[in-house]
Amino acid sequence: MKRYESLLRRTFPVVLFIIAFLPRAIQPVSRPLVWYLRSAHFIEAVLAGDWANTVYSEHPGVALMWPAGVGLKIYWALAGITPAAHTVPPDFEAIHFFGPVPVAEIAAALTPLALLIALSIVGVYFLLRRLFDEATAAVAAVLLALSPYYLAQSKILHLDALLATLMLLSALTSLLYRREHHTRHLLLSGALGGLALLAKTPALFLLPFTALVLLVDALRAPQSATCTEPGQSIRNLQSAICNLLLWLLIAALVYVALWPVMWVDPGEGLAAVKWGLTRHATTAHDTPTFFLGQMLHQDPGPLFYGVTLLFRTSEVELTFLIAAAILGAAHLLRQRRLSQAGLDYLLLLAYAAFFLVGMCLGAKKMGRYVLPTLLALDVLAGAGLVAWAR
Numbered sequence: 001m002k003r004y005e006s007l008l009r010r011t012f013p014v015v016l017f018i019i020a021f022l023p024r025a026i027q028p029v030s031r032p033l034v035w036y037l038r039s040a041h042f043i044e045a046v047l048a049g050d051w052a053n054t055v056y057s058e059h060p061g062v063a064l065m066w067p068a069g070v071g072l073k074i075y076w077a078l079a080g081i082t083p084a085a086h087t088v089p090p091d092f093e094a095i096h097f098f099g100p101v102p103v104a105e106i107a108a109a110l111t112p113l114a115l116l117i118a119l120s121i122v123g124v125y126f127l128l129r130r131l132f133d134e135a136t137a138a139v140a141a142v143l144l145a146l147s148p149y150y151l152a153q154s155k156i157l158h159l160d161a162l163l164a165t166l167m168l169l170s171a172l173t174s175l176l177y178r179r180e181h182h183t184r185h186l187l188l189s190g191a192l193g194g195l196a197l198l199a200k201t202p203a204l205f206l207l208p209f210t211a212l213v214l215l216v217d218a219l220r221a222p223q224s225a226t227c228t229e230p231g232q233s234i235r236n237l238q239s240a241i242c243n244l245l246l247w248l249l250i251a252a253l254v255y256v257a258l259w260p261v262m263w264v265d266p267g268e269g270l271a272a273v274k275w276g277l278t279r280h281a282t283t284a285h286d287t288p289t290f291f292l293g294q295m296l297h298q299d300p301g302p303l304f305y306g307v308t309l310l311f312r313t314s315e316v317e318l319t320f321l322i323a324a325a326i327l328g329a330a331h332l333l334r335q336r337r338l339s340q341a342g343l344d345y346l347l348l349l350a351y352a353a354f355f356l357v358g359m360c361l362g363a364k365k366m367g368r369y370v371l372p373t374l375l376a377l378d379v380l381a382g383a384g385l386v387a388w389a390r
Contacts, residue, residue, distance in 0.1 A: 028107050028156075033101060036085070042066075043070060043072065051261055064159055066258065081189070105308070113162060119145050121141055123142055124144060124169065127172040128141065167205070167375075168379075171210075174214075178216065193251040194255045198259060209351055212242075212350065238378065280364040281362045289304075302360045317378060317381045318382040320382070321377055327341070328383075
């Protein structure tokens with residue numbers, strides 16, 4: 001029996017990778033083409049040493065353009081074709097580009113993204129195994145791999161699936177740091193946070209979330225410390241602030257290292273990002289939004305993301321989220337104390353809820369922006385399923 005369990009433990013990550021990768025890599029979605037064009041021009045500028053011309057979006061989308069651009073470059077070299085991207089100049093507004101682009105070329109850009117997301121889901125499994133237990137990690141990882149809306153967004157050459165994945169990895173790694181206090185986990189969380197920021201600016205949410213995790217760690221530390229003199233709490237808070245600054249430093253280093261414009265003209269890159277933050281906070285999306293039976297050209301309001309999340313959550317996810325809430329509340333009332341795992345579940349719930357609230361504050365709203373919340377809820381749904389089964 002132990003031999004069987006050991007074999008299953010070793011082979012499950014491989015099976016999980018296959019389950020996550022194949023549905024994302026097979027039959028990619030060819031629309032929208034905006035990030036195909038941006039990725040193509042980005043990698044051409046990088047290889048030409050034209051660092052100043054690597055700003056193609058205010059998002060900024062760099063974390064997507066690197067793997068997609070490399071995939072395209074390899075495909076062009078192997079296929080010996082003239083890229084569809086070469087039919088328009090680099091300064092052409094990508095949102096107005098409609099191709100045509102061969103499906104194989106889209107697949108070449110999307111396959112590296114599918115590979116990264118699949119590997120990240122395996123990474124989430126290992127993190128959850130350290131934080132909780134084998135069963136919770138396995139069930140939550142499978143829910144993530146097969147979550148319908150997450151899977152659909154992962155088949156599109158766009159930012160949101162990658163953003164949500166990197167944010168979840170960073171958040172889980174910060175939780176692991178709270179548990180084990182290994183500096184490498186804090187550094188990894190910061191690096192993943194920097195990558196998430198290179199994907200899209202809503203990843204700024206990771207900064208206050210990491211601060212919350214470190215604050216909780218500082219406030220709980222004296223309970224288990226052998227030294228409980230009055231100054232201990234102050235030292236714990238000072239340590240938390242230093243750790244947050246270290247996290248921010250690592251995130252900034254990754255941000256600068258992987259965006260070439262930051263090497264030669266950081267003002268241009270940061271100005272684009274600042275413009276995007278201001279615009280998206282105050283201006284609704286250019287295309288109308290269908291919400292509650294109406295086509296809206298203005299901000300659909302604060303209810304939009306809550307309603308959207310209900311529609312984007314599958315029956316399985318929603319059922320076991322409810323189970324997690326009921327069983328978690330019952331356990332807390334019965335035990336009257338919060339375990340380390342229980343605290344991490346509450347922090348994940350805070351991550352999901354506060355991100356959704358933060359996105360409600362902006363005027364630009366789209367359904368796919370709920371993905372970071374959805375992924376965190378998938379982890380909680382996995383925990384609910386395991387608790388229900390037990």
